[in-house]
Amino acid sequence: MAPIQNVKGMRDHLPADMMLRQYIVNTLTRISESHGFEPLQTPIIEYAETLEGKLGDEEKLIYRFEDHGGRRLALRYDQTVPLARVTAQYAGQLTLPWRRYAYGPSYRGERPARGRYREFYQFDLDIVGSASPLADAEIVAMLCEALTALGFPGFVTLLNHRQIIGGIARVSGLSEEAAGGVYRAIDKFDKIGADGVRAELIKSGVTPAAADQILELVQIDGTADEVLDALAQKLAADKRAVAAIANLRAVLDGLAAMGVPAEQYRVAPRLARGLSYYTGVVFEAITPHWPEGSLLGGGRYDHLIGLFAGRNIPTVGLAFGIDRLHDVMIELNLGPRPQTTALAFVTLFGAEQVAESLRLAAELRAAGINTLIALEPGNIGKQFKEADRRGVRFALVLGPDELARGEVVIKDLQRGEQRSLPRAAAISLLAEALNEGK
Numbered sequence: 001m002a003p004i005q006n007v008k009g010m011r012d013h014l015p016a017d018m019m020l021r022q023y024i025v026n027t028l029t030r031i032s033e034s035h036g037f038e039p040l041q042t043p044i045i046e047y048a049e050t051l052e053g054k055l056g057d058e059e060k061l062i063y064r065f066e067d068h069g070g071r072r073l074a075l076r077y078d079q080t081v082p083l084a085r086v087t088a089q090y091a092g093q094l095t096l097p098w099r100r101y102a103y104g105p106s107y108r109g110e111r112p113a114r115g116r117y118r119e120f121y122q123f124d125l126d127i128v129g130s131a132s133p134l135a136d137a138e139i140v141a142m143l144c145e146a147l148t149a150l151g152f153p154g155f156v157t158l159l160n161h162r163q164i165i166g167g168i169a170r171v172s173g174l175s176e177e178a179a180g181g182v183y184r185a186i187d188k189f190d191k192i193g194a195d196g197v198r199a200e201l202i203k204s205g206v207t208p209a210a211a212d213q214i215l216e217l218v219q220i221d222g223t224a225d226e227v228l229d230a231l232a233q234k235l236a237a238d239k240r241a242v243a244a245i246a247n248l249r250a251v252l253d254g255l256a257a258m259g260v261p262a263e264q265y266r267v268a269p270r271l272a273r274g275l276s277y278y279t280g281v282v283f284e285a286i287t288p289h290w291p292e293g294s295l296l297g298g299g300r301y302d303h304l305i306g307l308f309a310g311r312n313i314p315t316v317g318l319a320f321g322i323d324r325l326h327d328v329m330i331e332l333n334l335g336p337r338p339q340t341t342a343l344a345f346v347t348l349f350g351a352e353q354v355a356e357s358l359r360l361a362a363e364l365r366a367a368g369i370n371t372l373i374a375l376e377p378g379n380i381g382k383q384f385k386e387a388d389r390r391g392v393r394f395a396l397v398l399g400p401d402e403l404a405r406g407e408v409v410i411k412d413l414q415r416g417e418q419r420s421l422p423r424a425a426a427i428s429l430l431a432e433a434l435n436e437g438k
């Protein structure tokens with residue numbers, strides 16, 4: 001017999017989890033659309049070649065397989081590479097700059113751990129076709145808006161720029177090729193600490209003196225302005241780093257003008273972000289309540305779309321990890337925890353009242369009230385119990401007496417109160433309760 005088990009690293013999401021996940025996704029969708037972002041959906045399966053050569057070291061995590069026709073296919077690793085393909089494929093139909101959001105699963109053959117899965121859902125935001133620092137600022141402002149709306153306490157968005165790390169490597173005497181090893185070593189900073197990074201740098205051929213200098217620079221700390229001022233001084237000899245610092249300053253100015261509270265972001269020169277396609281600003285949101293990893297991450301990737309389009313299309317974006325947001329929200333007890341989707345439960349008194357009870361349920365739904373209906377007439381006490389067990393707040397009864405009076409009995413199962421009201425008044429009462437709950 002087949003095992004009754006889901007595949008390792010992949011999860012089922014039962015209703016209670018799904019309701020919180022949908023709340024997260026609905027919140028992100030609302031914020032995306034409030035900024036005029038448009039939805040995009042692409043297939044989960046891509047040609048393997050589409051994904052290959054874009055992800056650097058991460059490429060080994062791609063799930064690859066052959067279909068019945070011998071085509072080499074892959075499960076998408078993220079929604080960024082598919083976006084790059086779409087931008088090139090539909091160039092004539094898209095108006096750049098294009099703001100798009102996308103929600104769906106991605107697949108990575110990682111070692112599963114707390115908060116790390118093989119199938120996980122991402123919600124992406126990208127601004128395609130703009131090099132303006134206002135685009136970077138808008139994406140970061142939206143992530144701060146989203147984490148605030150979801151109620152995350154004490155989150156911070158760490159910001160850095162690839163050419164600041166590049167500059168740190170160059171002023172420490174490293175060649176352009178060696179800089180790649182520096183990204184990789186620094187990326188592990190939060191996992192292995194300063195000593196671990198130092199050992200890793202030396203292992204990759206960096207001299208102890210250069211490793212010490214790199215470590216000193218990546219650990220510069222303070223307010224965003226203080227960090228940028230210190231970096232400007234230390235990296236003054238490196239033109240690209242100077243330009244990167246100016247670019248990051250413009251992003252910070254945008255954030256301030258967009259009203260993002262200063263405590264929600266910081267410049268962190270140690271932030272590398274693993275993926276190889278980033279070219280400019282990179283960022284990651286963290287919370288001290290979840291030391292296991294970032295809530296989300298993103299950055300500017302000005303060359304990736306060019307691999308498909310044949311010309312560079314500057315783009316900045318991010319991916320929220322829905323699973324991670326969900327896990328942390330459960331852990332910190334954030335967000336609403338409805339037990340069910342329905343607010344009202346219409347009971348069935350007896351066979352003669354079935355048709356009118358069905359009509360009442362339809363009227364409630366037409367008034368925007370999610371309504372469950374019993375499936376068998378019978379003992380009303382038992383039906384109240386069922387409604388309560390399901391977590392539905394209001395139970396309604398249309399018995400012969402109520403029908404004769406044009407009324408409905410409405411029982412608030414949360415408060416244990418019961419009364420008989422004219423039908424229209426009962427519907428208004430539920431509509432009010434619905435609005436209170438919003």
Ligand code: AMP
Nearest residue numbers: 115116117120294295296297319321324
């Ligand atoms: P990335 O696409 O690697 O930039 O990741 C963006 C976000 O997706 C991360 O910050 C996580 O929230 C989430 N994420 C990435 N990998 C995983 C995974 N294996 N399991 C769960 N969430 C993930």
